[in-house]
Amino acid sequence: MVGYTDKIKEIAGRLLKECTVDMVIGFRKGTMPMMNEPCFATTPEAVDSLVWDSNCGINLANYLTNRKEKVAVIAKGCDSRNIVTHIIENKIKRDQVVIIGVPCTGMIDKRRITDMVAGEILDVSETENTIKVKTADAETLFDKAEVLQQNCALCIHRNPVIFDEMVADAIPEQDVVDRYADIQKIEAMDIEDKWRFFDDLLRPCIRCYACRNACPLCYCPTCFVDESKPQWMGKGQDPMDVRTFHFLRAYHCAGRCTDCGACERACPVGINMRLLTRKLEKDCQEEFGWEAGLSLDQRPAMDVYQANDPEPFIK
Amino acid sequence: MTILKIDKKNWAEGLTAAANTYRLFGPVKEKDYHQFKALEKGEMPDLDMINTRLSPKALLFPQSEAMLECSLDESRDDHHIMKEIVRDDKPRAVVGIRPCDAKSTLLVKLNFDTPDVQDPYWLGAYHATTFIGMACDTPLSTCFCTTAGCGPYHEEGLDMLVMEQGDAYLAKLLTDKGKAFAAAAGWSETADDSAAFEAGRKAAEDRIVSTVKTDNLAATDLLELHGAPFWEDIAFSCINCGTCTFSCPTCWCFDIQDEVHGKSGVRMKNWDSCMFPIFTVHTTGHNPRDAKAQRVRQRFMHKLKYFVDKYDAGIMCVGCGRCVRQCPVNIDIRRVCEQMNSFKTAESCAAEG
Amino acid sequence: MQNPYLPYPVRIDDITVEAVDKSLKTFKFVFLNDGDEEKFAYQAGQFAELSIPGVGETPIGIASSPVEKGFVKFTVNRAGVVTTHLHNMKVGDVMGLRGPLGNWFPWEEMEAGKNVLIVGGGFAFTTLRSSIIYMLDPANRSKFGNIDVVYGARSPGMLLYKDELVEWEKRDDINMHITVDATDDPDWKYNVGFVPPITEQKAPQGGDDAYAIVCGPPIMIKFTQPVLEKLGYAHDHIIMSLENRMKCGFGMCGRCGIGKELVCKDGPVFTLDQINKTPREY
Numbered sequence: 030m031v032g033y034t035d036k037i038k039e040i041a042g043r044l045l046k047e048c049t050v051d052m053v054i055g056f057r058k059g060t061m062p063m064m065n066e067p068c069f070a071t072t073p074e075a076v077d078s079l080v081w082d083s084n085c086g087i088n089l090a091n092y093l094t095n096r097k098e099k100v101a102v103i104a105k106g107c108d109s110r111n112i113v114t115h116i117i118e119n120k121i122k123r124d125q126v127v128i129i130g131v132p133c134t135g136m137i138d139k140r141r142i143t144d145m146v147a148g149e150i151l152d153v154s155e156t157e158n159t160i161k162v163k164t165a166d167a168e169t170l171f172d173k174a175e176v177l178q179q180n181c182a183l184c185i186h187r188n189p190v191i192f193d194e195m196v197a198d199a200i201p202e203q204d205v206v207d208r209y210a211d212i213q214k215i216e217a218m219d220i221e222d223k224w225r226f227f228d229d230l231l232r233p234c235i236r237c238y239a240c241r242n243a244c245p246l247c248y249c250p251t252c253f254v255d256e257s258k259p260q261w262m263g264k265g266q267d268p269m270d271v272r273t274f275h276f277l278r279a280y281h282c283a284g285r286c287t288d289c290g291a292c293e294r295a296c297p298v299g300i301n302m303r304l305l306t307r308k309l310e311k312d313c314q315e316e317f318g319w320e321a322g323l324s325l326d327q328r329p330a331m332d333v334y335q336a337n338d339p340e341p342f343i344k
Numbered sequence: 345m346t347i348l349k350i351d352k353k354n355w356a357e358g359l360t361a362a363a364n365t366y367r368l369f370g371p372v373k374e375k376d377y378h379q380f381k382a383l384e385k386g387e388m389p390d391l392d393m394i395n396t397r398l399s400p401k402a403l404l405f406p407q408s409e410a411m412l413e414c415s416l417d418e419s420r421d422d423h424h425i426m427k428e429i430v431r432d433d434k435p436r437a438v439v440g441i442r443p444c445d446a447k448s449t450l451l452v453k454l455n456f457d458t459p460d461v462q463d464p465y466w467l468g469a470y471h472a473t474t475f476i477g478m479a480c481d482t483p484l485s486t487c488f489c490t491t492a493g494c495g496p497y498h499e500e501g502l503d504m505l506v507m508e509q510g511d512a513y514l515a516k517l518l519t520d521k522g523k524a525f526a527a528a529a530g531w532s533e534t535a536d537d538s539a540a541f542e543a544g545r546k547a548a549e550d551r552i553v554s555t556v557k558t559d560n561l562a563a564t565d566l567l568e569l570h571g572a573p574f575w576e577d578i579a580f581s582c583i584n585c586g587t588c589t590f591s592c593p594t595c596w597c598f599d600i601q602d603e604v605h606g607k608s609g610v611r612m613k614n615w616d617s618c619m620f621p622i623f624t625v626h627t628t629g630h631n632p633r634d635a636k637a638q639r640v641r642q643r644f645m646h647k648l649k650y651f652v653d654k655y656d657a658g659i660m661c662v663g664c665g666r667c668v669r670q671c672p673v674n675i676d677i678r679r680v681c682e683q684m685n686s687f688k689t690a691e692s693c694a695a696e697g
Numbered sequence: 698m699q700n701p702y703l704p705y706p707v708r709i710d711d712i713t714v715e716a717v718d719k720s721l722k723t724f725k726f727v728f729l730n731d732g733d734e735e736k737f738a739y740q741a742g743q744f745a746e747l748s749i750p751g752v753g754e755t756p757i758g759i760a761s762s763p764v765e766k767g768f769v770k771f772t773v774n775r776a777g778v779v780t781t782h783l784h785n786m787k788v789g790d791v792m793g794l795r796g797p798l799g800n801w802f803p804w805e806e807m808e809a810g811k812n813v814l815i816v817g818g819g820f821a822f823t824t825l826r827s828s829i830i831y832m833l834d835p836a837n838r839s840k841f842g843n844i845d846v847v848y849g850a851r852s853p854g855m856l857l858y859k860d861e862l863v864e865w866e867k868r869d870d871i872n873m874h875i876t877v878d879a880t881d882d883p884d885w886k887y888n889v890g891f892v893p894p895i896t897e898q899k900a901p902q903g904g905d906d907a908y909a910i911v912c913g914p915p916i917m918i919k920f921t922q923p924v925l926e927k928l929g930y931a932h933d934h935i936i937m938s939l940e941n942r943m944k945c946g947f948g949m950c951g952r953c954g955i956g957k958e959l960v961c962k963d964g965p966v967f968t969l970d971q972i973n974k975t976p977r978e979y
Contacts (some may be wrong), residue, residue, distance in 0.1 A: 055633050059674040061486065067581035087673055093585065099607045144376065149394075149484050168472045233375065235398065235407060235619070239585035239672050255622045257778055265614050266544065267407035299590035311600040411702050424750045424791040425706040425729075461947045494789050500894030502972050504764045566956055570976045600702075600944045602753045607749035611702070616952070623952050624978075627777035630915075630956075632941065632978040642954075642978075650957035 030134055031157055036196045037103060040129050044101045044194075050127050051098040051234040054089050062153040063139040066094060080105075081196075083155055086136035086178060088291040090114075090245040093121045100126055103196075105133035107180075107289035107302035110322025111245040114285055117325065120248060130192030132200040135173065135181030136290070140299060142176050145169075146320040170308040180290035180303065183208045190323050209311045215304065225273065234271045235299040236264075240302050241297035243276055246285050253277060279305035284313045284330035287322050346517040348526055349535035355513060356388055358529035359439065365528040366474065367436040369403055371396050376584060383688040391508075399593030400445050401452065401664060403438055404469040404579075407590075407613075411465060412611040416604065422693045426611065431465065435690065437474040437525055444478050444487075444662040446501035447494040448593035451662070452693050454655050455596050460644050465613065469488070479541075487676060488554040493661030496548035506541035507544045516542055538611050556681045561652050569649055570641065570690040578680055579640035581673040586617035588667035589643065594606060594660050597623070618642045644680050701947050704748035704793025705733040707769075713787055713863055717854030721820050722784055723772045724758065724915040726794060735876075737797060739763060740804060741827040742938065742966050745796025746770060746946050747783060755779040756961070758942045759797065760823035762830035764837070769794065772823045772857060798946040799965045802828060802936055808907050812842035814900050814930075816921055818849050818913025819893045822857050824938060825912055829865065836869060849876040849917075866867040874899040893920035903930030908975060910936045920970065934946060941979045955979055 041053040056065040057078040065084045069092075070076045081103070089102050090111035105113060112128060115121050122250070135158055143150060148164035160171045174182070185208070188199045215226060238254070241247040253261050254274050263270040279302070286306045293303050313319045319330035350358065359368060371378045371387025375399040379392060413425040449470065456466040466581065480487075480496035488497050499505055503522035506515045514537055517523045526532070589595040599616035602609055616623055619639055625631040633639050651660035661677065669691050711725040715923075728734045739759055741744075746754040755777065761770035765773035775784045786792070802824075807813055815834065817825040824859070832841050846865070850856045857876065864874050875894045887894050891914065903909065909930045911921055918937060925935050941953035941960040948962030956975040958964065967975075 059666070060676040060679060061674065064674040068577075069580055086580075092580075105440040138375070167598060202497075222445035222653075235590050235615075237590045239587045240581070242585040244671055255620070257622075260778070263603050264599065265603065265612050267408075285580075295583070295585065295587075297591060297670045309441075424793075426704055426748070426750050426793055428703055455949055455951075458948065461949070462699075463949055464700050464702075510947075530736065567974065567976065570956070596949070598944070598949075600950065602751050604751045610843055611750075613702075616856050616950070618951070626940070626942055627780075638978070645956075646951075646954070650954070654957040 030081060030083065031155065032040060033196050034079065034186070037081050037129065037131075038076045040194050040196065041079055041101065042068060042073045044127060045070065045076065045276050047071045049099070050101040053079070053085055053101040053129075055103045056085045056087075058079065059084065062150050063137065070156060074269045076289050080341050081131065083135065083137045083160070083173065084139075084153075086290060087290045088296050091243065091291070093126060094245070096121060096125070096297075098125075102126060103129045103131055104189050105131050106186040106188055106190065107133075109191050110186060110287040111289060113191055113325055114329070115290075115321040117184075117244065123325070127194065127199065128192045130189030130195045132189070132195070132197050133181075133184075133187045134200065135177040135187070136187065137173065137176050137183065139294075140177040142171070145171070145176070159290070162336050178290050180288045180293075183288070186323075187278065188210065191325070197219065207309065210312055212304065212308050215308070224344045228268065230300060230302075231271055231275055232268070232303065234275070234300055235298060236266070236274065237297060239295040239297060240292035240300070243291040244282070245289075245291070247278070250310065254273050275302055275305060278302075279309055282306050283309040284317075284319055285330070286310055332339070345536065346380070346523070346537050347537055347541070348515040348517065348531050349533045349537070350513045350515055350531050352511050352513065354531070358418060358531050359388065360386065360560040362437065362525060362529040365435060366449045366525065367434065368439055368538045369400075369436060370439040370516045380441075384440075384615075390441050392481060393440075394454070395480075395664065395666075396443050397666075397670070398591050399448065399664065400438060401448065401593050401596075402465050402612045403473065404449065405452070405456075405596065405598075407615045409465060410610045411600075411613050414609050415607060416609050416610045429610075431468050432532055433468040433472040435474065436472055437476055439476040441502075441665070442477055442480050443477050443498040443502065443505070444480070444489045444492075444494050444664045445593050446475050447498055448501070448662045448664070449475070451594045451651075451657065451660055452596050454553060454657065472505045473499060476504045476506060476522070476525060478543060479505060479507040479509065479548065481544065481551075483548065483552050483670070485553055486665035486668045487552055487663060488556050488665065489663035490549055490552045491555040491558070491659050493658040494553065494662050495545070497545035505541070507541060509537075509540055509544075516541060554663075554665070554678060556663070556678050557651075557685045558681065560685045560687075561648055561659070562656075564649070564687060565689055566649060566683070568654065569684060569687055570645060572684070572687050573681050574603060574687075575641045578644070578675065578683070579637035582619070582636055582640050582675055583673055584619045584636055584639060585672065586615075586619050587670050587672060588677075589617040589619055590615060591666040591670050593664060593666070594647070618646070642673070644684065646676070647677070648681055648684055699952045701917065702945070704746070704754075704795040705737060706730060706791060707794045709788050709790045709792070710768060712719060712809075715857050716820075717852075717946070720775050721772055721857065722775075722785065723770055723857075725761075725768050725770050727768050728794075729791065729916060734764070734767070736770075737769065737781075738768075739797035740801035741825050742801035743797040743799050744824070744882075744946070745769075745771070745794055745798055747779065748772070748793030748795050749782055749786075750793060751778055753779045754795065754944070755783075756798070758821075758824040758827075758938070760826050761829045762834075764831055764834040772820060774820045783907070784946075789879045794809065795946065798962055801909055801961070802966055808837075808840040810840065810906070812907040813844050813933075814907065814909040815844070815846045816846075816892060816896055816900070816909060816913070817847070818912045818917040819851070819858060821912040821914065821938070822848055822864050825910065826858055826861070829871070830916070831869070842906060843872065844870070845872045845874065845899070845900060847874045847892055847900060849878065849895065849913075851878050852879050853877050853882055869907065873881045877974055891922050892917050893922070899953045900924075900928055901933065903928045905931075908934045908936060910938075912938045916973060932970040932973065933968045935971060937967055937972065938965045939967060939972070939979050940965065946948075963975055
């Protein structure tokens, strides 16, 4: 992906100069290592601040919801699938958005890398396949493959599924042996172990809702946790309320989630809530042969009814 | 000022002795992060930590705190009459709090301890607590305490400041509470070594690489700053989660919620966040801060302008850097503060031009 | 230390349906414990949290007047969770009352013989009722100059405190200008029209000796403000009561802030002058 930045600037500058769009949504360099900040450019000059590297994990589809203007957006494979979902769910119109596709070799896992080196990380640089991490006393070189976010390591849609411009040629998709090994392990647990596992998983939650707010699917005007008439759940730290939030949110994302990793990435206390959404992703695949966000012509799994549905309750 | 020398060998023993008088709290590593929690018997605070992921504000201001309770059972004479929940204000000590976090309690105190109204929950916990600070010799590149009204050896808000010196700790007793704790711990060997603190402070302050400028904030017109053109740009990436407010040691906003469990009602005080749209929404549906940019502006204006104007006690920020490190989209208060502090109103531009 | 979160226990002593659509009810509360009424000493313009255990709290302006003893009254619009629950409660039920909260109208200034114009709209008339009762009290009336009241509602059936309005109409020490937006009642003998134009027609001129107190829906306030300016009311003599979402009511929970002012503690009463110095986030 090294070198994408120039191409992105060129495309973005052209789209703005030719008034094809009013705004380009991309990333600017962050103030810390391994962080870039979503930003917008509305003039050809402003595109100079746009960057691309392995720290663009935030899902930009999140910034498209209900936009009125004509907008170009930079999209990785997962972002593009969420844009498809957004279009299907009427959150943005296809002809209103110019998709600048990025074939993505994966985003690096800031937390993993922080854990893997001693001392504070002061600088991170990258080549196509390596990540160089500098601390005050040392320099460590990693294979990019070993420090990818888990969702990127497991990704089988690295190329945008929908685009108007491409920043580079498509790259080969990964052959992932088993996307769900960790999920199967949880499925195999007995009820008590499962309970303990989820209790342990969710205990650190502070209900800041970063996972929900980072998620492009969570665009409800009033989330069920915020609803007061009726009030579905308590607002404190009662574990039952915390679990209700996470379980229900995961179900709301069933058949829609693209495993972009935004939720886990945003969580300030390191909860891997993707274990919940991926279980549902797996079920959708196994039960309905459904993968979210691949086609504009197909309704999502939880959004269709078939007369020959085998479930008796539906007859 | 008394300075004690505590051999590291006697540290654990002292804390164990102090635990007879105080409930001890301290930083402990749980899973991947350090967190302040009540120490089990014999458990020691991890003084090697840089700082905790969440601030220790929850020790005085729990995320979810039951304040009042009542019976809803109509067969009882006192049904539907709220009563205070008995508070546990027995002496406690936080061991290993960083000077920045200790200073933050004084800023929060301005809110909860006012001339006409006092919050008995916060204040009760505050008075019950002895703050044993650990000087900060390894600040992070995102720490900017020295330009945010404190520093790695700052003493405000602390009862005792501890620094490391080879095989020993030096402990400066700053208040009577600090002296009482030292007595309970059985630490009594004095060392006339204020030079060590001075040297430690200088060395640590030199390691602070990050700064903010705040000199123009007070003089800038409030409404002009509120109407500044940069808020849309600052707010664009914000996803309106509450991470910054929840991890901040000085954010104090809260919600009051009633919960019913069977026949009993509890009135809770829960952390709230100005980032959440429902924070300000009226029953009519009207929301004075409906747009994301308004909410982001509120947070920064509160910390860097309203608070400055209201209390004349500096900014409502101690430079701990938590929000900088934890914001999922990299909104950086240092960058925002820079924009606010260097903001020129149309009038001042004309005057200069 | 007094616990500011702890409500006084009160009993609902009486409930009056105020509006034809039953959306407004006036609740009369008596204190259960001796001495609480004295502790609840208030001034016209203040509010309190009506506190229903197990449901929640809602901030409501005090409709009774400091000169009325033995009870406190609140007129409540049925809107949210707490007020809907309250509307379903009955005489004899026990709940809580927390306050008095906030500041009040500038009585000390106005009691120097000032003329007072009261402009109210809809169910925001509650603290204005409190004020009128207070000013008309024989012990107080002489402290004020002329008293004019412009009060409007959508229709005659939506006017609050109808019996008292009729009584005030008959008095010669207060000038009442009651109006409704519209009515098909052929016997309606008062004004028809929105509050701002009626104010323009009926209200006396402003000046150093005149104060205007304005409470009503935002749209009414918006259009009344230029009228008052035209009549010569100074910005620091135009008094308004703001509303914002509140929880604690005493300046700690943070949500009702407009700039550095907190509506619950520094307000709810502000002069237009003060409001002009804050971001309009209400």
